[in-house]
Amino acid sequence: MTLFLCPVALYAAPASGRVVRPSAHYGYRRMRADLTKLQARYPYTLRAGVIGKTAEGRELMAALAGAPGASRHVLIHAGLHAREHMTCALAMMQLERLLRRHVPAGFNFHILPMMNPDGVAISQTGCGSAKARAIYMDDLRAGYATPPRKEALAAWKANAGGVDLNRNFEAGWERVDTRPAPSGANYRGDAPLSERESQALAAYTTRFKMAATVSYHASGGVIYCAFGPDCPANEKSRRLGHAISKRTGYRLEGDDGTSSGGYKDWAIEKLSIPSLTVEIGDGPAPLAIEEYRDIWRRNRDVPYAVARWVKKHS
Numbered sequence: 001m002t003l004f005l006c007p008v009a010l011y012a013a014p015a016s017g018r019v020v021r022p023s024a025h026y027g028y029r030r031m032r033a034d035l036t037k038l039q040a041r042y043p044y045t046l047r048a049g050v051i052g053k054t055a056e057g058r059e060l061m062a063a064l065a066g067a068p069g070a071s072r073h074v075l076i077h078a079g080l081h082a083r084e085h086m087t088c089a090l091a092m093m094q095l096e097r098l099l100r101r102h103v104p105a106g107f108n109f110h111i112l113p114m115m116n117p118d119g120v121a122i123s124q125t126g127c128g129s130a131k132a133r134a135i136y137m138d139d140l141r142a143g144y145a146t147p148p149r150k151e152a153l154a155a156w157k158a159n160a161g162g163v164d165l166n167r168n169f170e171a172g173w174e175r176v177d178t179r180p181a182p183s184g185a186n187y188r189g190d191a192p193l194s195e196r197e198s199q200a201l202a203a204y205t206t207r208f209k210m211a212a213t214v215s216y217h218a219s220g221g222v223i224y225c226a227f228g229p230d231c232p233a234n235e236k237s238r239r240l241g242h243a244i245s246k247r248t249g250y251r252l253e254g255d256d257g258t259s260s261g262g263y264k265d266w267a268i269e270k271l272s273i274p275s276l277t278v279e280i281g282d283g284p285a286p287l288a289i290e291e292y293r294d295i296w297r298r299n300r301d302v303p304y305a306v307a308r309w310v311k312k313h314s
Ligand SMILES: [Zn+2]
Pocket: 081, 084, 166, 217, 218
């Protein structure tokens, strides 16, 4: 008698009910637990792994949804700015939607749902390590922050070392409009890619031949789609931006020359990858949970819209 060995899918959790539920404080532990549950439920289409570790020991996660051998790669990341943590729930829900419905044939979606977990923890708990509290005291003295502390820390954008990770990439870094020292926001760091989080994101991006990248931020209901002088990657980013603007209803903006050092800037300038920054929501970050329904409606099919655009244009 031949013993037929069933693959691990036999033991996978039944695919009923949603795993990822948005909340005003969708945090690191929930994200980790949800990834574990999704992996158990979708063992053939989801691979998740650690791509780095923060200064406070939290793991930076990447989730890969796709079929082995698929040749097209799309990267979506969220939570690079701490107070914009609603983007983390959004990216996780997009991941689950891809798994529940289908991953477009020939595609790998690389979803990095929380690229600044230390900062997210500061924003969500309103407290932080001794270092973060010292940075807050410096911000108070410099007039960058106002008490009460809990509210000031809820608006924290940087990582736990006070570096704004979306000003830490090597694309016009030298002309970034920066605060002079570590701060809750807007300090570019001592050098490009000085931080573990930006290093991990850059290294992961270059491991695959990405056809497009989407960086989720908040807020403003706007899509930024260009960086620097005209070039083929800018032109493609603009066309991709049009497609995603149509899908989401967010307005499209080019490069007004005022910001640099961002991930999207680097992906366009240094890697020639069509890339967008999508700013969800209207109110100040952290966004109110009441905004989520509209945000989800606008963004739930963005991965499919990106895949359609990539298929048509590459
Ligand atoms: Zn942001």
